[in-house]
Amino acid sequence: MTILYTAQWVLPVSAPPIQDGAVAVRDGRILAVGPEAEARARLARFGALETVALGRAAICPGLVNAHTHLELTAFRGRLEGHSFFDWIRTLTRLREERMDADDLDVSAQWGAVEAARAGITTLADTEVSGAGFRALCQSGLRGIAHQEVFGPDPMQAKKSLFGLKRRVETLRRSETELVRLGVSPHAVYSVSALLFRLVIEYAERYDLPVAIHCAESQAEDDFLRSGQGPFAELLRQRGIAWSPPRVSAIRYLSDLNALRVKPLLIHAVRATEEDIGLLTFHGARVAHCPKSNAKFGHGIAPVSQMRQRGARVGLGTDSVASNNVCDLLDEGRFAQLVSRAARGDDRLAPAAALLQWMTLDGASALGLDDRIGTLEVGKEADLIGISLAGPHLEPVYDPVATVVTAATGRDVILTVVKGRVIYDGARVLTLDEERLRERLRSLAGRLSFPVAEGA
Ligand SMILES: [Zn+2]
Structure with missing residues (x-):
């Protein structure tokens, strides 16, 4: 199955920003990057496409x-x-x-x-x-x-x-x-x-x-x-x-x-x-x-x-x-x-x-730039979606400047590693967040006591 991630902006890093852009991912790799309409036309021969539309957001490399x-x-x-x-x-x-x-x-x-x-x-x-x-x-x-x-x-x-x-x-x-x-x-x-x-x-x-x-x-x-x-x-x-x-x-x-x-x-x-x-x-x-x-x-x-x-x-x-x-x-x-x-x-x-x-x-x-770091055809699909809809991000004149000067990690709405969705904007899908939160709080209780001096 090919998945097409679309957003108002795609920021490939290796190329200028793409308005109304899309990144197609198949078998963990990037199959296409470009304007959504072009990507769809080019991908027609690959059969069924699942679309994940992020709307007012920027898709960037992880x-x-x-x-x-x-x-x-x-x-x-x-x-x-x-x-x-x-x-x-x-x-x-x-x-x-x-x-x-x-x-x-x-x-x-x-x-x-x-x-x-x-x-x-x-x-x-x-x-x-x-x-x-x-x-x-x-x-x-x-x-x-x-x-x-x-x-x-x-x-x-x-x-x-x-x-x-x-x-x-x-x-x-x-x-x-x-x-x-x-x-x-x-x-x-x-x-x-x-x-x-x-x-x-x-x-x-x-x-x-x-x-x-x-x-x-x-x-x-x-x-x-x-x-x-x-x-x-x-x-x-x-x-x-x-x-x-x-x-x-x-x-x-x-x-x-x-x-x-x-x-x-x-x-x-x-x-x-x-x-x-x-x-x-x-x-x-x-x-x-x-x-x-x-x-x-x-x-x-x-x-x-x-x-x-x-x-x-x-x-x-x-x-x-x-x-x-x-x-x-x-x-x-x-x-x-x-x-x-x-x-x-x-x-x-x-x-x-x-x-x-x-x-x-x-x-x-880290010696990984041949595999990740940009949104380019053939690279492994590590990509993220950053919402541009928050009040601290409006208006957007230059999406790259908005992302680096005003967005934070809390604006991230999608995290994908080698084609696998790790975070979908609601929860991390690979770990049990609620169980971890409870255990972390009880651990913090034990760590909170002062450390004895000397020894
Ligand atoms: Zn350190």
Whole structure:
């Protein structure tokens, strides 16, 4: 069966907007894109057509979220007012002490519900539990589930690698065409140089995508450049020797030869000119999470310079524990506004470039741009419908500008991944939203108690 999605506007990203447009989908692929009348005429030979008419709406490629932590969704609003270091410590303790495997699954699935309802069709997730991987598979969304590994003590590196391998090998049996596994040595302050080397070798051998939190905070910089600050202090308390390399995080990763696998560098807020040269030279990708960076006061990543130099930069929301919403339309707008404010340049990320950033450029940062990211014949059918009927969206002069400057995830009325309807404007069809909502609320009850100091 061929399905014809029609709307007042189709925004293919790879071509100018089409008024009274249509996208035909068959067997998970895009069969035709164009004005509705033309598409119908061209499709006559394919027999029966089912039409889904969205009316006053825009059909766009699915949004690509280059950095999430689905398993942390239950922490939305729970960690307000903590400094970055305390935030990480409290989050880790709550996750370890108060959440079992089922809780993590509920949390990640609720994150998938939120993403699907916001028109996000692809996510690059980072996690410790496998819950994000399972949530992606169950929800029908597309993604990469990077399995995190921690271990600042080089004596423990082999043991940490062993644990990671076991986790990856178990989950890998359930990989699908849509959901792949990756690995993530967490960050330079939580992973020893030896563990970095071992994980990178492992990823290279098994062709696993790699993501690394990097160049995010002043505390991380202090750790690397002077061996001072809370991360260094934590290592001292644990009796782990640390001699700072006195270089930036990206330079450190380059010196470890970790950039050879073209990792997805999450944040890169503090990237210098030299760092940008290194990451573009090696073909590393960047996940830009401007709201999370702003919330922690970490600053604004120099992404316009990175993009000008040809780096592949996707937009990420980061976890809702720091954002607090998984809404890529909101994130893209914020990215545009803060980069303009910071650089005093009102030409940065104009509307069409911003829509491309949320879709094709994100796909490119994840190595998926040959399959998704635009509405083009032959590509896999990841598409969304955004209503243009809300009072905050009227009137519409330029549909691309309306979508990127005024719409939010809450205006999404359809989410389709590889031809399968995941969200139909009323509910997410692949997960039991009501059951999840109840379980999430009871979990929040358990997470709400304060964490005991010390220990
Ligand atoms: Zn993160």
